[in-house]
Amino acid sequence: MMRPDRFMLFKAENGAVAAVVLAGSWRRPSPPPEMPREILTKVSSLLIAGGGAALTWFRIRHHKSEFSQSVLNPYREAYIGSAASAAAHEVELDRLLQALNAAGIRSILLKGWSVGRLYPESGLRPSGDIDLWIDPAQRAQASEVLKRVASGRQSVDLDHDQFRRFENRSFDDFYASCDTVYLGSTPIKVLRREDQTRILCLHFLKHGGWRPIWLCDIAVLLESSNTAFNWELCLGSDARRARWVGCTIALARDLLGTRIPRGAPRCVTSSPPGWFTRTILREFSNPSASNATSFALLLPELSFHPWRLKSAMRGRWRNPIQATVDCNSAFDELPRWPYQLWDGIVRTHRCLRSFKQLA
């Protein structure tokens, strides 16, 4: 388990605490809490915002006598909410997949239920969008089907830039190696464990490591089977991206105590760079994600509120992870500020260009 250094304790203490609370919480039986109630109270809002509150309840619910009702209630309510949302999510997912299957449309379910089903209980992670990757040749047909059958209560996301950005394999290639799992009697295609681990890691990085539950997803997936894990498939042929994925898995090990499958190569076993861990802990400490608003809108904003320069600037930088990924750069020990600066310039230029086009 990781020992936070002084910088972390100063900048990201709550994030480190949240990670300690979540470590191993998905296992059955979950580890005893062994933490003072002040800790749970302190990080409750972080864990609720970060999606880890239901999982925390799963960890502490058999130790209720150790905590007061005021400590327990937010976690229990989050768990009830999460379980209810998951139930509604499953009903809608079943309806949509039945319709798509009946129309002969090939789809792959990404994230969400495809990893939520691996937790010991439904509803231990929050349910958001239904993320479906549709055969590109059937996209229009799928949209028609979904328009007809979707209840509108759950949003369905068919756009996944991640594959365009990070993968050179086709839909057919992924689809051919998918596992088929069942929701009730409805067959659902999900990525095989190696592909899904990779996709979850890249998704986590793309969002700058914002939500602790996404790291738990990776941990749950890695521990979901005792069968041999094909590291080559998971890490891919691009050495730089293999290191990105490797660092994320190493982080899941260091922060959450994840058991890594055997045979991991060096890009997984070696420690991630210090800036990487620090950024993640800072993100875990921040209940709302950094918005990285446009630089081009800095001047109009400052003309109204010039005294807000410092906070306005702070909200405009992508975090070191996002900036590095956006620049397609290496996870090494070099400083990150050049990437952040470059990312800011690129985004500002892009924004000014779009203003010019509008004018």
Added chain:
Amino acid sequence: MKTQEINGEVRSTRFKQKKLIARTIDDELLLFDEETSNAHCLNGIAGEMWMACERASTAVEVADVLRTQWPDMEKEVVWASLSRMAAAGLLEETIDEENISTARRDLIRKIGLTAAIVLPIVVTSVLIPSPAAAASCASFGQSCATKPCCPGAGLGCVAGFCVNLH
């Protein structure tokens, strides 16, 4: 007199499950109303009562079902519990209007719920945020106050909302 009125209510009121999503979690019954986004968690005995109302049933009929597990179950207690669940929006309530007037019904409900009947049920209600609020990022037009705009779609956070920047 009061006892007679309660007996009339117990026999003339029928309770039927509302169309809710039901799941068992731990040893409790979770009910989710998608229309109102309210989730309710019922303890074991309350869950059994709700399950016994699959078809419209009176408190007497429900009490008969429950007595297989809880032999001392009183029909008045069942009626008061079912009334409380109906008030929470978990059951539909139909009353034979010829037998009992609204005014009497209200009176009896008041008596039933405030008298010394200790209800064995526990209902925890939670308002659930919409699925959009649970999503990992905000799409066009949504608030970016607490989550980032979805990357890759050319969105940026302006004045607290995700707008198209290119």
